[in-house]
Amino acid sequence: MTTERATTAEELLRGAGLRSTAPRRAVLEVVLGAPHASSGDIAGQLARAGRTMSRQSLANVLDDLTGAGLLRSIQPAGSAVRYETRVGDGHHHLVCRGCGTVVDVECAHGAPPCLLPATDPGFPVVDRAEITWWGSCAECAGSPAR
Structure with a gap:
């Protein structure tokens, strides 16, 4: 929801x-x-x-x-x-290593889970993937936003 x-x-x-x-x-x-x-x-x-x-x-x-x-x-x-109040849509997050700002990143391949394990982990149901990317926001990187 x-x-x-x-x-x-x-x-x-x-x-x-x-x-x-x-x-x-x-x-x-x-x-x-x-x-x-x-x-x-x-x-x-x-x-x-x-x-x-x-x-x-x-x-x-x-x-x-x-x-x-x-x-x-x-x-x-x-x-x-x-x-966060954004629940149930399987979105991911990007975190700035400098200031700790967290932003939402849309799921690239549709409905959850938008990513699946590369090999069969022996779980008949996989319903969610949580991905966190790390980087530097424009302010911490000292460059204008792209």
Whole structure:
């Protein structure tokens, strides 16, 4: 399920069968506005908005939202777990080695899994491939965007 910005956090929560609590709405709103946010990023944005939440409460909310399919968690090597609302479409990610910016990369060959193992791994069902490319964004590379 991919989410559209016009859809409210409350509608998303109810659509996923979750109670629409203030902490869940607050966290979901942050991630809707800041894809690829870490739990630290989310906590910081909540604090700046005057909402405090314990680490454990934040972890519980993130687990609830991820378990309900509203969030996808990714963890590029050497990075904190990051959360996004773009779920279920099998897209991949590109990470800047300099600043850590993460951007979405479309699946090159259609529906998930858009890549399959080169040899038979003995799994009758392969439903997802997660690819992370690494490079330097235009700013970190010191050159204009292509």
